[in-house]
Amino acid sequence: MDQYLEICEQLGTEPDPQKMPLTESSFPTEVQVAFFMFGLLSDVWEGMSGTYCGKDWSHCSQLFDIYSVEDPKTTMYFMKLYERILMNHRAEEADRKRKAEERKAKSGGKNYTHNVSG
Numbered sequence: 134m135d136q137y138l139e140i141c142e143q144l145g146t147e148p149d150p151q152k153m154p155l156t157e158s159s160f161p162t163e164v165q166v167a168f169f170m171f172g173l174l175s176d177v178w179e180g181m182s183g184t185y186c187g188k189d190w191s192h193c194s195q196l197f198d199i200y201s202v203e204d205p206k207t208t209m210y211f212m213k214l215y216e217r218i219l220m221n222h223r224a225e226e227a228d229r230k231r232k233a234e235e236r237k238a239k240s241g242g243k244n245y246t247h248n249v250s251g
Contacts, residue, residue: 163204167211170196174212185223187216 141148157168173196174188193212197205 163207164211166202167208167215170200170202170208171212171215184227185220187220 137152137154138148157165160168170193171188174190174193177186177189178184179186193209194205196202197208202208
């Protein structure tokens with residue numbers, strides 16, 4: 134949100150609450166707990182390619198006990214929903230990068246700078 138406000142200030146525009154990015158505090162308590170718990174889980178990466186595989190869920194029930202989560206079922210639902218959104222976003226980013234690399238390879242990897250002033 135701070136970055137959005139800085140950009141508005143630089144552009145000399147009034148911040149629009151409808152366009153302002155959400156923060157964790159914008160969500161209900163149950164979702165905030167899910168964000169917190171999700172952040173405690175370890176990330177799993179595929180060793181050779183470095184691909185993000187998601188979270189290690191094996192310690193989830195222990196974390197629920199340690200932090201006395203009142204509604205583990207709802208918290209787990211929001212955690213898995215968030216993971217799905219995150220995984221889809223990362224897959225889209227990887228696909229975008231792959232396509233950019235393919236375009237670069239097709240063009241011979243050349244950088245055209247004839248329109249750039251020195």
